[in-house]
Amino acid sequence: MSSFITLNSIQQSFKDETVIKNVDLAIPQGQLFGLLGPSGSGKTTLVKIIIGLLNPTKGTVHIDNQKMPSLKLMQEIGYMAQSDALYSELTAKENLYFFASIYGIPKKQQKQRVQEVAEIVDLTAHLDKTLEHYSGGMKRRMSLAVALLHQPKLLILDEPTVGIDPVLRASIWQDLKKLQKQGTTIIVTTHVMDEAEKCDNLAMLRDGYVIAQGSPDQLIEKSRTGTLEEAFLQYGKSNHH
Amino acid sequence: MRIRAIIKRIVQQFLRDKRSIALMMVAPLLVMTLLWLVLDLDQYEPTIAVTDVPEQMQDLLEEQDATIIEMSPNEAEEALGDKEVDAHLTWKKDQVELTMEGSDSTATSAVQQVLNQTSKQLNPNSLNMEVNFLHGSTDLNLFDNVGPVLIGFFVFFFVFIIGGVSFLRERTQGTLERLLATPLRRWEIVVGYLSGFGIFILLQSIVIAVYSIYVLDIYMEGSFWAVLLITFLLAITALSLATLLSAYAKNEFQMFQFIPVVIVPQVFFSGIFHIESVGWLDAIGKIMPLTYGADALKEIMIRGQELSAVLGDIGILVGFSLVFILLNILALKQHRKL
Numbered sequence: 001m002s003s004f005i006t007l008n009s010i011q012q013s014f015k016d017e018t019v020i021k022n023v024d025l026a027i028p029q030g031q032l033f034g035l036l037g038p039s040g041s042g043k044t045t046l047v048k049i050i051i052g053l054l055n056p057t058k059g060t061v062h063i064d065n066q067k068m069p070s071l072k073l074m075q076e077i078g079y080m081a082q083s084d085a086l087y088s089e090l091t092a093k094e095n096l097y098f099f100a101s102i103y104g105i106p107k108k109q110q111k112q113r114v115q116e117v118a119e120i121v122d123l124t125a126h127l128d129k130t131l132e133h134y135s136g137g138m139k140r141r142m143s144l145a146v147a148l149l150h151q152p153k154l155l156i157l158d159e160p161t162v163g164i165d166p167v168l169r170a171s172i173w174q175d176l177k178k179l180q181k182q183g184t185t186i187i188v189t190t191h192v193m194d195e196a197e198k199c200d201n202l203a204m205l206r207d208g209y210v211i212a213q214g215s216p217d218q219l220i221e222k223s224r225t226g227t228l229e230e231a232f233l234q235y236g237k238s239n240h241h
Numbered sequence: 242m243r244i245r246a247i248i249k250r251i252v253q254q255f256l257r258d259k260r261s262i263a264l265m266m267v268a269p270l271l272v273m274t275l276l277w278l279v280l281d282l283d284q285y286e287p288t289i290a291v292t293d294v295p296e297q298m299q300d301l302l303e304e305q306d307a308t309i310i311e312m313s314p315n316e317a318e319e320a321l322g323d324k325e326v327d328a329h330l331t332w333k334k335d336q337v338e339l340t341m342e343g344s345d346s347t348a349t350s351a352v353q354q355v356l357n358q359t360s361k362q363l364n365p366n367s368l369n370m371e372v373n374f375l376h377g378s379t380d381l382n383l384f385d386n387v388g389p390v391l392i393g394f395f396v397f398f399f400v401f402i403i404g405g406v407s408f409l410r411e412r413t414q415g416t417l418e419r420l421l422a423t424p425l426r427r428w429e430i431v432v433g434y435l436s437g438f439g440i441f442i443l444l445q446s447i448v449i450a451v452y453s454i455y456v457l458d459i460y461m462e463g464s465f466w467a468v469l470l471i472t473f474l475l476a477i478t479a480l481s482l483a484t485l486l487s488a489y490a491k492n493e494f495q496m497f498q499f500i501p502v503v504i505v506p507q508v509f510f511s512g513i514f515h516i517e518s519v520g521w522l523d524a525i526g527k528i529m530p531l532t533y534g535a536d537a538l539k540e541i542m543i544r545g546q547e548l549s550a551v552l553g554d555i556g557i558l559v560g561f562s563l564v565f566i567l568l569n570i571l572a573l574k575q576h577r578k579l
């Protein structure tokens with residue numbers, strides 16, 4: 001399979017600190033790809049580079065054979081930031097309709113799409129509340145709903161399930177799998193091992209390096225350990241750059 | 242359609258924020274009213290102590306609205322010290338002696354005015370002058386005089402605060418970055434934002450102009466629409482400057498730090514004080530938008546000029562806004578190159 005997303009020797013420095021070091025990635029179309037790494041390892045930075053919100057110090061990102069950033073591709077990407085970027089004075093509904101208009105969803109379809117995504121994140125009953133009165137987990141779900149609105153070909157989700165209870169978390173993962181079956185490519189960052197296990201392919205990130213890459217099973221097998229957690233620790237030990 | 246969505250969202254947000262609406266619409270009126278109360282007072286009427294002053298002279302002084310009290314030299318000295326009188330006039334054999342209290346320049350010049358008028362009447366052969374006014378009249382008081390500058394200043398000030406802080410909030414709560422992860426172009430964001438806010442700014446300009454002209458009855462010779470256009474242009478300049486500077490502030494507190502640096506100095510250089518004689522001071526005024534707004538407002542309100550007479554000022558205000566808007570679009574490059 002030819003790759004849908006290609007990162008070519010990406011490097012990112014802030015002042016004199018280099019936080020992404022020479023990262024190469026190739027993600028095929030339709031894959032559920034996980035970026036696994038501890039806090040501060042550079043997941044958010046890498047994701048922002050992929051979507052074009054950060055201009056890497058070195059290297060290039062290509063999506064669907066086009067160089068990023070590209071406004072045309074922005075239309076095809078759904079993005080959920082790590083911190084909820086929503087308008088707290090507005091109701092959930094107003095937020096959703098706003099983003100629906102920004103993504104150019106025709107007026108007639110907006111209502112239907114808003115209802116569909118609200119159902120996925122289980123917020124249908126709370127659409128008329130202003131977000132000031134939302135709990136942390138509800139805001140997380142709203143952010144996910146916004147990312148799903150325009151049925152993007154590529155979903156980039158930065159820690160989507162933080163603060164969400166296990167029942168809803170399982171149901172969201174089910175929905176992600178369903179979207180994947182329909183052909184959506186999904187990139188998820190996480191530091192939770194049991195979520196990482198659900199991905200087709202993983203890149204393990206540590207201090208800005210990709211220390212290992214492959215499917216969860218491959219990674220466990222290659223490291224000769226029993227679990228992903230042990231594998232992660234094992235790779236961390238053997239990679240002294 | 243995307244710009245319209247931004248405008249709609251800003252209107253929705255703003256309507257929920259009752260306090261900011263109040264600050265934008267009511268606060269300027271409150272401050273204008275207070276200034277009007279202070280500056281629109283009748284002329285100060287001085288109190289003068291007199292010693293040995295002839296009856297006829299005393300009558301003349303009283304005709305000039307001065308309060309006259311006869312005192313001995315010692316009493317007068319004490320009264321001056323206690324600020325009970327503003328001046329002490331003593332009639333000696335062939336000489337008149339005047340002692341001023343002197344610490345209050347308004348009182349001092351009022352005493353001088355009274356004495357000037359009186360001496361003119363004592364000596365009817367002195368120059369008989371008829372004074373005519375090309376613009377304004379003797380009734381033009383301090384409020385009428387600085388009113389146009391104040392209107393400009395308050396429009397600028399309140400738009401700067403509210404516009405700057407709300408754009409800053411877009412940055413700090415991450416929604417600006419979120420918008421840049423959509424297919425929105427940078428100029429669409431800036432134009433949408435300025436237009437959404439523009440609606441409220443236009444309302445504010447109308448409210449302030451109507452209130453000053455029709456309620457406070459500020460001196461006004463020109464056309465209301467011309468005043469409105471200038472205040473609106475000034476407000477757009479303030480808004481685009483505020484959104485630009487918000488890129489260089491990390492929080493609201495840092496945004497407010499721009500006020501003493503960027504806003505307050507403008508009022509000193511915009512025509513309340515006469516600074517034409519000092520070249521470099523005048524040059525500083527030339528780089529400040531309020532200078533042009535205030536100048537145009539004075540031309541229209543006091544001198545009754547048409548818009549065509551202030552095209553230069555209008556051009557410069559439009560120029561300022563365009564430059565600030567372009568810089569805004571460029572500043573967003575720090576988030577997304579495209």
Ligand SMILES: Nc1ncnc2c1ncn2[C@@H]1O[C@H](COP(=O)(O)OP(=O)(O)OP(=O)(O)O)[C@@H](O)[C@H]1O
Binds near residue numbers: 039043044046
């Ligand atoms: N704008 C910035 N300026 C300076 N340093 C930054 C900036 N953004 C990120 N960093 C640094 O880059 C490193 C990686 O940060 P990043 O947010 O990508 O981590 P992360 O893997 O997403 O962590 P977490 O799981 O806690 O979200 C950190 O050391 C952080 O301090």
Ligand SMILES: [Mg+2]
Binds near residue numbers: 043044045082158
């Ligand atoms: Mg992160």
